[in-house]
Amino acid sequence: MADRDFLLWPFLEPSHRAWAEEVEAWAGAHAERLSAGDTDTAVRNLTRAMGEAGLLRVAVPEDGRLDVRALCIARETLARHSGLADFAFAMAGLGTGSVTLFGDPALKRDTLPAARAGAALAAFALSEPEAGSDVAALATTATRDGNAHWRIDGSKTWISNGGIAGTYVVFARTGEAPGARGLTAFLVPADTPGLSIVERIEVSAPHPLATLRFDGMRVPDTHRLGQPGDGFKVAMATLDVFRATVGAAALGFARHALDLTVARASNRSLFGGPLFDQQMTQAAIAESAVDVETSALLVYRAAWLKDSGTPRVSREASMAKLHATESAQRVADRCVQIHGGHGVVRDHPAEKLYREVRALRVYEGASEVQRIIIARAERDRAKGAA
Structure with missing residues (x-):
């Protein structure tokens, strides 16, 4: 437990x-x-x-x-x-x-x-073939089609629940300003004419993922989320809530991996005694325990700040996601190592955890992007203190 x-x-x-x-x-x-x-x-x-x-x-x-x-x-x-x-x-x-x-x-x-009620699945369609972490580079466009509709053209990829969702939140360039300031968000039902599933994407830890295509897709203005040009604000406000939860998922995987590691070390014999008695094994377990505890502190600190009314927690949420996902990968790797050959057998619990954790270091902002966010926040803090 x-x-x-x-x-x-x-x-x-x-x-x-x-x-x-x-x-x-x-x-x-x-x-x-x-x-x-x-x-x-x-x-x-x-x-x-x-x-x-x-x-x-x-x-x-x-x-x-x-x-x-x-x-x-x-x-x-x-x-x-x-x-x-x-x-x-x-x-x-x-x-x-x-x-x-x-x-x-x-x-x-x-x-x-x-x-x-769990009767309808939903998806968040932000990433594109040439624009993942760089939201300002989005190429999907939305242009006015009369007074009451928008026409959306372009594509999205790496969309979780793609192909099975009933609705997609789609971000498109509407051109109110350059870069990230000229985006707008729309809620799009999956049966909207002009929306097609181009490809289902198979990944190492199976999850529903797809590439979407929009060809002259008409969306009513009543399905717009926020004001025209507010798309970046909509995306960042949403991610500000959910980014720390990615760290929480990584923490859950890491806790499971640590439990498996301790159980294996305690029950496996090596050189006439429990594997746990080897100092290198104890060091691996200790490092994993520290990784788990520090991740938990960062995750729940970020969540508490957001719930306490802090307007933006991008820095804290990025710290939580970065540390928890990177740490979980280390904990999962040690788990595989302690299990030896069993740890690399397909669908062994240790092997499955290793695959599950890996994607968390990429989606909702790769680790490298989290480092950029954190570094910029530190620069801004230093300027404010000067």
């Missing part, structure tokens, strides 16, 4: 501790079972089951208040049990987060209840 002492930290409230027990009970009973088989079907089943259990009320809140600490607790807990369960929960939140934060009342009424 993974360490749960962090629930007593002052970052968290009694409601968060109760929520952690609720998610743990559901995940222990259902997450692994529902994650088996075809990936698309598993994500649909997991989303539906979490909706029916009421867990998606945190990812898609009825009152519009996204509790980042609760989101982090859910992702950490689910990731310990099943990477696909974490994915399904995360996409319910990320795919609807822009609507929760910027949608008008009618759009919220039409979109969010089904997502909250």
Whole structure:
């Protein structure tokens, strides 16, 4: 059983501790079972089951208040049990987060209840073939088509839930200003004429991913999120909420890997005694434990700051994501090493964790981009203190 002492930290409230027990009970009973088989079907089943259990009320809140600490607790807990369960929960939140934060009342009424119930899947379509971390380089365009519609042309790729989502939040260039200041966000139903799935993308840890194409796709102006030109603000505000939760997922994977490492070291004999008795093994376990604890502190610090009303937590969320994902990769690697040959056998728990963790260092801003964000924030802090 993974360490749960962090629930007593002052970052968290009694409601968060109760929520952690609720998610743990559901995940222990259902997450692994529902994650088996075809990936698309598993994500649909997991989303539906979490909706029916009421867990998606945190990812898609009825009152519009996204509790980042609760989101982090859910992702950490689910990731310990099943990477696909974490994915399904995360996409319910990320795919609807822009609507929760910027949608008008009618759009919220039409979109969010089904997502909250787990009856509809959602996606966040920002990345493009030539523009991933550099949002200012987006090439997809949206031009006025009469007074009440927009015409969108272009493509998106690496879109999670692509091909199975019912709605996509799409970011396109509308040209109010150069670069990132000339983008607008739209909510697009999956059956909109002109939207097509060009390719389903297979990755090392199976998740639904796709490349989308927009050919003269007409979207009503009522599906716009925020004002024209506010797309970058919409994207960054959404990521500001969910970036720390990526660190929480990495933390969940790392806790699982540490548990596996300690169990293997304790039960495996080497040179006439437990593998644990080797000093190098103890050093690996100690380093992993420190990686887990420091990640937890950064993740829940960032979440607490956001929930406390701090307007922007880009620096803290980037620190949490960077450290937690990089640390989780080290913890998973040590886990594989301690398991020896078993650790590289396809679908062994240690091998699966190694593959699951790797993608977290790339999506929602690669580690290199997080370093840039942090460094710029430090420069700005230094200027402000001068």
